[in-house]
Amino acid sequence: MTGRTDARRNRARLVEAARELFAEVGADAAAMNDVARRAGVGPGTLWRHFPNKEALLAEVVGQSLDGLAELAAELLRTEPEGFLRRWVDALVAHITRNRGLAASFMRAAEHGEGPLGTRCHAVELAAAELLARAQELGEARADLTAAELIRLATAVAWTSEATEGDPVRMLDVLFEGIL
Amino acid sequence: MTGRTDARRNRARLVEAARELFAEVGADAAAMNDVARRAGVGPGTLWRHFPNKEALLAEVVGQSLDGLAELAAELLRTEPEGFLRRWVDALVAHITRNRGLAASFMRAAEHGEGPLGTRCHAVELAAAELLARAQELGEARADLTAAELIRLATAVAWTSEATEGDPVRMLDVLFEGIL
DNA sequence: GGATAATACGGAGCGCCACTCCGTTTTTGG
DNA sequence: CCAAAAACGGAGTGGCGCTCCGTATTATCC
Numbered sequence: 001m002t003g004r005t006d007a008r009r010n011r012a013r014l015v016e017a018a019r020e021l022f023a024e025v026g027a028d029a030a031a032m033n034d035v036a037r038r039a040g041v042g043p044g045t046l047w048r049h050f051p052n053k054e055a056l057l058a059e060v061v062g063q064s065l066d067g068l069a070e071l072a073a074e075l076l077r078t079e080p081e082g083f084l085r086r087w088v089d090a091l092v093a094h095i096t097r098n099r100g101l102a103a104s105f106m107r108a109a110e111h112g113e114g115p116l117g118t119r120c121h122a123v124e125l126a127a128a129e130l131l132a133r134a135q136e137l138g139e140a141r142a143d144l145t146a147a148e149l150i151r152l153a154t155a156v157a158w159t160s161e162a163t164e165g166d167p168v169r170m171l172d173v174l175f176e177g178i179l
Numbered sequence: 180m181t182g183r184t185d186a187r188r189n190r191a192r193l194v195e196a197a198r199e200l201f202a203e204v205g206a207d208a209a210a211m212n213d214v215a216r217r218a219g220v221g222p223g224t225l226w227r228h229f230p231n232k233e234a235l236l237a238e239v240v241g242q243s244l245d246g247l248a249e250l251a252a253e254l255l256r257t258e259p260e261g262f263l264r265r266w267v268d269a270l271v272a273h274i275t276r277n278r279g280l281a282a283s284f285m286r287a288a289e290h291g292e293g294p295l296g297t298r299c300h301a302v303e304l305a306a307a308e309l310l311a312r313a314q315e316l317g318e319a320r321a322d323l324t325a326a327e328l329i330r331l332a333t334a335v336a337w338t339s340e341a342t343e344g345d346p347v348r349m350l351d352v353l354f355e356g357i358l
Numbered sequence: 359g360g361a362t363a364a365t366a367c368g369g370a371g372c373g374c375c376a377c378t379c380c381g382t383t384t385t386t387g388g
Numbered sequence: 389c390c391a392a393a394a395a396c397g398g399a400g401t402g403g404c405g406c407t408c409c410g411t412a413t414t415a416t417c418c
Contacts, residue, residue, distance in 0.1 A: 006413070043406090044407085048366075158334060173331060176320070184386095185385070367413075373406095375405100378402105379400080380397105382396080
């Protein structure tokens with residue numbers, strides 16, 4: 001338990017306010033000042049806790065990102081078939097749930113930079129295991145890499161972010177290609 | 180020939196300056212004031228010619244969008260096979276060439292709104308013809324629509340916009356799915 | 359339990375952005 | 389050549405992400 005009690009309390013309030021606001025209007029459209037106001041906190045406090053907007057996004061999204069890595073391990077343990085599609089569905093759902101995230105997720109996953117970077121890396125490792133198993137079973141083309149899989153899934157998720165359409169048909173087509 | 184001569188000249192200069200700047204730094208990062216300065220014109224002039232940034236983008240991108248529709252017709256006339264892939268490659272190249280365009284292109288194609296809307300609609304019609312022919316030949320799955328095809332291709336293009344990676348591998352996978 | 363040092367808070371302010379408004383200059387047509 | 393119409397230039401606006409610093413709050417030590 002680190003830091004002062006008021007600091008911890010304010011940080012928690014900020015993350016909660018950000019989660020709500022991001023879900024309501026999208027991460028792009030949400031203004032940092034509005035997050036601070038909703039949390040009942042001064043703007044300065046927000047910026048001390050999170051050095052930039054992406055850091056706040058990372059905190060909001062972090063847990064469910066960790067959840068994705070865990071889900072991959074669990075599917076690998078319990079699901080004899082169709083686990084790859086199940087997991088990609090979950091990935092797309094996760095990105096769709098956090099509007100405005102796709103772009104920063106993509107960047108973070110690619111460069112490994114920023115606060116999202118390490119967590120994305122964990123997700124990629126989990127995806128790699130899942131993909132390897134699927135390839136053994138002939139459920140995925142052998143030349144596909146985990147990074148490519150994530151890129152494609154993120155792209156599909158992004159389409160529904162921009163169009164507010166249903167990504168399911170897109171995923172069907174994509175999975176025909178993954179084989 | 181409509182309007183005053185200086186107005187026409189300035190408009191042309193603005194479009195040219197925007198084309199250059201967008202290509203150099205990306206449409207998102209390019210500031211409207213910089214476009215005006217590069218064109219040797221006051222900011223007010225820029226905003227009278229184009230009511231918002233997207234309108235300027237539309238003008239810059241319009242011609243090559245028209246070119247895409249024409250290309251579809253030409254491929255249909257001259258290319259006995261592989262025309263669908265050729266065209267999608269061109270579509271992706273077009274979007275990649277105009278960094279920052281993918282999102283507004285997607286929105287315009289979807290809602291048919293804005294200055295890009297009608298031109299995107301023409302592209303979609305052209306794509307529909309191309310796709311129908313490919314489906315006759317068994318080169319594309321029958322349940323795919325032109326809108327979905329464009330969405331998928333735009334999504335793939337967007338991945339390379341965010342990651343500066345090569346979209347070719349993505350397209351390979353995608354086309355396996357298109358069948 | 360009070361004094362003091364460490365820590366966190368609040369909000370005014372900065373630079374940049376897309377975008378607006380209006381007084382001034384240039385083109386045009388009779 | 390001269391007015392009316394049309395277009396120009398650029399200062400100004402509000403909102404954004406983000407910084408800075410004087411003030412208030414918490415923790416520590418006697």
